[in-house]
Amino acid sequence: MRFQPARKAIILVFLSGLAAQIGLALTSYCLKQIFVDELTTIIVNLLQVYSVHLAVVLSTAFFSDTSRNAKLNGTVFIASISLIVLWNLLLITRLVLFILPQKDNIDLLINFQKDIAANSNFLIAGLIAYFFSVKGKSS
Numbered sequence: 001m002r003f004q005p006a007r008k009a010i011i012l013v014f015l016s017g018l019a020a021q022i023g024l025a026l027t028s029y030c031l032k033q034i035f036v037d038e039l040t041t042i043i044v045n046l047l048q049v050y051s052v053h054l055a056v057v058l059s060t061a062f063f064s065d066t067s068r069n070a071k072l073n074g075t076v077f078i079a080s081i082s083l084i085v086l087w088n089l090l091l092i093t094r095l096v097l098f099i100l101p102q103k104d105n106i107d108l109l110i111n112f113q114k115d116i117a118a119n120s121n122f123l124i125a126g127l128i129a130y131f132f133s134v135k136g137k138s139s
Helices: 003-030 036-063 074-099 106-133
Strands: none
Touching: 003 036, 003 074, 036 074, 036 106, 074 106
């Protein structure tokens, strides 16, 4: 796989996950399932959770010297994209469970998101940094 399409795929997965969660929160607010302060708390927390990952991905897009024609190890890409998708699905699923009518509160959701972020930042950010810093074989 070529480096540039792989980079775009990873950026797209992160931005899609963030956008999906913000969209879910906004929809829930519009349906009057959550209050404005809960909406604000969710969005601010999501931005904090995604900040490390998006900073790594977006910053490497500007300073990477990898050739546009570089080929990437497919295993590295599959591992990267799989973990990123799983991480996003975990966060999306928890937000959906919060939105569904049940005995849940904003504090439990925020604590979950913070715990996931704190305990996975090293893995996701490290994998992304490795992925974007790997020198591919130019063709």
